[in-house]
Amino acid sequence: MTDYGHDLLFGTFVTPSAQSPQKVVDLAVTADRAGLDLVTFQDHPYQPAFLDTWTLISYAAARTSRVHLAGNVHSLPLRPPAMLARAVASLDRLSDGRIELGIGAGAFWDGIEAMGGRRLTAAQGVTALREAIGIIREVWDVSTRGGIHLDGEFYQVDGAKRGPEPAHDVPIWVGSYKPKMLELTGAYADGWLPTLEYIEGGLDSVPGINGRIDEAAAAAGRSPGDVRRLLNLMNVSFQPTSRALLNGPVDQWVEDLAGLVLEYGFSTFLIGGDDPAVAERFAAEVAPQVRELVARER
Amino acid sequence: MTLELGVVLDPALPPATMAALAQRAEEAGLDMVVTNPGDLDPWTTATWLLGSTKSIPIGVALAPVATPDPRDPEAGYPSVAGRARDSLDLLAGARLITDPSAWTLAPADPSPADLERAAAANLPVVVPASTEAEVDRLARLLIEHRGPRPTGPRRTSSVRAKRLPGIAYDEVPASLAETAVEPGDPAYRTVRSTYLRGGRPGLVLRPTTPPQVADALAFADRHRHLPLGIRSGGHGVSGRSTNNGGLVIDVGGMNTIEVLDTATRRVRIGPGATWKQVAAALDPYGWALGSGDYGGVGVGGLATAGGIGYLSRKHGLTIDHLVAVEMVLADGSIVRADREENPDLFWGVRGAGANLGVVTAFEFEVYEVAEVGSAQLTLVVPDIEEALLRFGEMAAEAPRDTTVFLVTGRPRPEGSVIQLYGLVDSPDPEVIVERLTPFASLGALVQQQVILAHYTDVMNQAHDIGPDGHHGHGEPHARSGLIPGLTSEFARDAAQLLRTGDVYFFQLRTMGGAIADVDPTATAFAHRNAAFQITAMGGGTEALDTAWSLVQPHLEGLYLSFETTRSPERVADAFPPATLTRLRELKQRFDPTNLFRDNFNIDLSEMNR
Numbered sequence: 001m002t003d004y005g006h007d008l009l010f011g012t013f014v015t016p017s018a019q020s021p022q023k024v025v026d027l028a029v030t031a032d033r034a035g036l037d038l039v040t041f042q043d044h045p046y047q048p049a050f051l052d053t054w055t056l057i058s059y060a061a062a063r064t065s066r067v068h069l070a071g072n073v074h075s076l077p078l079r080p081p082a083m084l085a086r087a088v089a090s091l092d093r094l095s096d097g098r099i100e101l102g103i104g105a106g107a108f109w110d111g112i113e114a115m116g117g118r119r120l121t122a123a124q125g126v127t128a129l130r131e132a133i134g135i136i137r138e139v140w141d142v143s144t145r146g147g148i149h150l151d152g153e154f155y156q157v158d159g160a161k162r163g164p165e166p167a168h169d170v171p172i173w174v175g176s177y178k179p180k181m182l183e184l185t186g187a188y189a190d191g192w193l194p195t196l197e198y199i200e201g202g203l204d205s206v207p208g209i210n211g212r213i214d215e216a217a218a219a220a221g222r223s224p225g226d227v228r229r230l231l232n233l234m235n236v237s238f239q240p241t242s243r244a245l246l247n248g249p250v251d252q253w254v255e256d257l258a259g260l261v262l263e264y265g266f267s268t269f270l271i272g273g274d275d276p277a278v279a280e281r282f283a284a285e286v287a288p289q290v291r292e293l294v295a296r297e298r
Numbered sequence: 299m300t301l302e303l304g305v306v307l308d309p310a311l312p313p314a315t316m317a318a319l320a321q322r323a324e325e326a327g328l329d330m331v332v333t334n335p336g337d338l339d340p341w342t343t344a345t346w347l348l349g350s351t352k353s354i355p356i357g358v359a360l361a362p363v364a365t366p367d368p369r370d371p372e373a374g375y376p377s378v379a380g381r382a383r384d385s386l387d388l389l390a391g392a393r394l395i396t397d398p399s400a401w402t403l404a405p406a407d408p409s410p411a412d413l414e415r416a417a418a419a420n421l422p423v424v425v426p427a428s429t430e431a432e433v434d435r436l437a438r439l440l441i442e443h444r445g446p447r448p449t450g451p452r453r454t455s456s457v458r459a460k461r462l463p464g465i466a467y468d469e470v471p472a473s474l475a476e477t478a479v480e481p482g483d484p485a486y487r488t489v490r491s492t493y494l495r496g497g498r499p500g501l502v503l504r505p506t507t508p509p510q511v512a513d514a515l516a517f518a519d520r521h522r523h524l525p526l527g528i529r530s531g532g533h534g535v536s537g538r539s540t541n542n543g544g545l546v547i548d549v550g551g552m553n554t555i556e557v558l559d560t561a562t563r564r565v566r567i568g569p570g571a572t573w574k575q576v577a578a579a580l581d582p583y584g585w586a587l588g589s590g591d592y593g594g595v596g597v598g599g600l601a602t603a604g605g606i607g608y609l610s611r612k613h614g615l616t617i618d619h620l621v622a623v624e625m626v627l628a629d630g631s632i633v634r635a636d637r638e639e640n641p642d643l644f645w646g647v648r649g650a651g652a653n654l655g656v657v658t659a660f661e662f663e664v665y666e667v668a669e670v671g672s673a674q675l676t677l678v679v680p681d682i683e684e685a686l687l688r689f690g691e692m693a694a695e696a697p698r699d700t701t702v703f704l705v706t707g708r709p710r711p712e713g714s715v716i717q718l719y720g721l722v723d724s725p726d727p728e729v730i731v732e733r734l735t736p737f738a739s740l741g742a743l744v745q746q747q748v749i750l751a752h753y754t755d756v757m758n759q760a761h762d763i764g765p766d767g768h769h770g771h772g773e774p775h776a777r778s779g780l781i782p783g784l785t786s787e788f789a790r791d792a793a794q795l796l797r798t799g800d801v802y803f804f805q806l807r808t809m810g811g812a813i814a815d816v817d818p819t820a821t822a823f824a825h826r827n828a829a830f831q832i833t834a835m836g837g838g839t840e841a842l843d844t845a846w847s848l849v850q851p852h853l854e855g856l857y858l859s860f861e862t863t864r865s866p867e868r869v870a871d872a873f874p875p876a877t878l879t880r881l882r883e884l885k886q887r888f889d890p891t892n893l894f895r896d897n898f899n900i901d902l903s904e905m906n907r
């Protein structure tokens with residue numbers, strides 16, 4: 001039983017398909033109207049069938065008014081950290097504080113290399129991401145005087161200017177699975193953002209992972225509650241009868257999600273599938289009941 | 299003079315005000331909004347403004363992406379920036395202008411004289427504005443001083459900003475201006491690429507009549523410094539029917555299929571029809587015309603090159619049923635060619651048409667085809683060398699009614715997967731089974747589909763191209779060769795080629811039969827005694843060429859449609875000496891200045907050297 005007590009957030013995990021760009025934007029608009037908290041987009045800059053995720057988020061931010069938006073997760077090797085930080089802060093200002101930042105060390109190295117990016121080993125990726133998070137936070141920190149300096153193993157900056165400052169305290173959520181990356185998440189990030197289907201061992205291994213994040217947080221002088229636990233769920237559907245996790249009737253969804261909150265510590269749920277009807281039901285029927293049930297149980 | 303007027307937004311404005319002013323400018327009919335984002339990221343700000351508006355062009359000065367440096371956390375990647383640009387065009391329509399020399403600045407609260415002075419540069423004039431009242435005032439000024447708007451399709455400043463140097467866009471012939479597509483147009487993404495190739499041409503002209511083709515050729519003639527592609531169905535492999543920065547003449551719109559005479563089964567077909575459409579149109583008459591193995595391919599490219607397909611062993615190549623063409627020559631003349639009229643041209647069009655002109659109509663005499671057996675078999679074979687050899691024997695010995703093609707790729711640890719695609723021209727199930735049985739014994743059968751079908755059903759397996767056009771990426775790398783027989787030495791070397799792992803697609807097309815009945819000198823397709831056509835596709839040129847050199851010694855010529863290499867040696871492989879000599883004479887007569895050069899170019903200057 002691990003519940004970190006975070007407020008609950010509900011949202012979607014959208015495929016940025018270039019085949020029907022309008023439909024992708026409409027998914028964000030639907031999430032906004034339906035009252036979801038978050039709409040997030042995969043980021044695979046080397047995938048020609050996809051839209052550029054940052055451009056899509058900037059465009060969708062203008063088409064929506066309440067929902068928060070984020071990359072899920074940005075591919076660090078092709079999103080240079082200072083550039084990304086400035087873009088995120090700019091859009092956060094333009095959208096009145098609705099942008100969050102999801103980031104990962106990168107996968108699909110052939111694609112990354114084909115785009116001109118740098119291939120890193122898993123261990124190098126951890127260090128590069130740690131340096132990148134430092135740079136991002138420095139860019140956003142305009143209260144410290146002087147430029148940004150870092151003579152890192154993977155990034156070098158010598159006196160870059162700070163700013164712009166985001167409109168709100170933008171959290172940094174890290175997509176991570178392997179021990180070293182999980183430790184980095186605990187020590188430096190504001191959130192852990194995995195996709196359920198990619199967690200080796202599935203839900204059963206989540207308590208162990210949480211423990212690892214918690215330990216790393218404590219070792220860094222932080223509290224486990226500083227790291228929000230988010231979860232992408234790709235395979236979801238409303239069904240008349242119960243089939244599997246989040247594949248069943250509304251009541252089952254509510255129970256599944258409350259269980260994920262109270263027993264596994266998750267507090268943010270991002271559903272895939274790109275189906276506006278499912279997103280609307282998620283917002284209207286599932287989210288309020290989960291909130292209610294969790295409030296009662298907590 | 300035409301005045302185009304817009305606003306520049308002050309970076310100090312609150313974002314909500316910026317969006318409101320941009321929307322106001324759009325509603326009031328202004329021509330452009332320029333943002334000066336101050337501290338904020340320019341790309342993000344412009345994209346956000348595009349999302350806040352619907353149709354007005356947005357300008358932002360954007361520094362070109364510098365050289366990427368993975369150690370520099372500020373340095374972006376040009377490849378990612380290029381994709382971002384494409385995405386933005388898809389999302390917002392091509393409305394972004396990033397070159398600050400595409401607009402000119404006038405002072406705030408301008409007098410008519412200020413405007414006139416600024417407008418002398420013939421660029422949109424932008425004026426600082428920070429309230430809705432200021433925007434409205436500019437809109438009134440615009441109405442008072444607008445002047446006549448040009449006729450013809452009006453392209454906004456953002457579309458014009460994407461024009462490429464070296465193309466006289468404003469001189470596109472009137473007959474083509476309405477349908478021409480340039481990089482900033484919304485339709486551009488549907489025409490820039492082909493089935494296998496990504497491209498960014500500077501201008502696509504889309505003639506729909508022979509005189510319009512002549513106009514397009516005259517325009518192309520004035521742009522000799524640029525590549526020129528001729529496009530029909532967009533399935534070119536050897537033919538560069540798209541390019542980067544050049545012109546494309548796309549006759550895909552000329553796609554009518556007309557029955558001229560039922561007694562002789564004479565049909566007239568536009569170059570833009572696909573073979574799937576042709577098969578569907580002929581089917582109600584009980585007729586067919588063999589094409590290739592894929593119904594998506596266009597008539598224009600295939601019927602000027604050969605046409606090796608599922609009915610070739612029984613009925614010959616597609617070009618063997620051609621009885622006349624209408625074409626537009628390099629000098630703009632519109633001619634007909636058949637056995638009596640322009641017989642030389644008619645000879646050359648059947649195999650080397652791409653060098654001689656643009657065919658605007660093909661007339662064929664087609665044949666009757668009843669139901670056929672259509673087969674797709676997937677087999678796993680432990681030894682690809684042996685399988686190739688046995689396939690070669692079976693395919694060559696099969697009666698003419700049976701044509702089977704083989705496709706395989708990189709061998710896997712458990713063996714090679716081979717796919718056999720075949721057609722038996724017989725409505726009798728027993729005959730069909732009898733013909734296919736030997737092929738099914740080539741290995742372990744993992745999947746099979748054998749159906750009694752019409753030829754149109756076979757062609758129908760291809761996807762429709764649809765209004766969205768083709769979306770090829772990058773460049774295909776393909777090699778083509780012909781062999782007079784499948785010897786054990788060839789099988790050995792082909793197996794070796796496959797084992798390099800550098801060939802992901804390897805195909806044997808069975809020829810022979812009726813193809814060989816035609817005299818090699820009768821058409822410009824001279825390799826009549828070939829038993830198989832071989833195609834290999836790989837990820838990169840060098841690795842593919844190295845692998846290909848393993849089979850090179852066995853080859854006797856090539857079929858040009860599957861070869862992407864461009865060199866005089868390959869042209870000589872496609873056309874044996876006597877054919878080439880005659881083609882050079884024709885090139886000299888019909889296209890002496892080499893306007894048509896996108897596909898196995900017979901370049902007189904190069905060959906004289």
Ligand SMILES: Cc1cc2nc3c(=O)[nH]c(=O)nc-3n(C[C@H](O)[C@H](O)[C@H](O)COP(=O)(O)OP(=O)(O)OC[C@H]3O[C@@H](n4cnc5c(N)ncnc54)[C@H](O)[C@@H]3O)c2cc1C
Nearest residue numbers: 530531532533534537539590591596598599605606657897
């Ligand atoms: C999936 C696939 C399967 C294929 N299968 C077969 C097959 O089974 N048998 C076979 O023989 N070939 C086959 N081909 C090859 C095909 O015949 C050629 O690529 C052909 O050029 C495609 O014609 P298109 O009109 O679609 O191509 P386009 O890309 O429009 O044109 C290709 C080239 O043909 C020339 N051309 C086009 N239109 C005209 C015209 N109106 N007048 C003069 N020249 C013109 C130009 O040089 C142009 O660059 C196949 C190709 C593909 C991609």
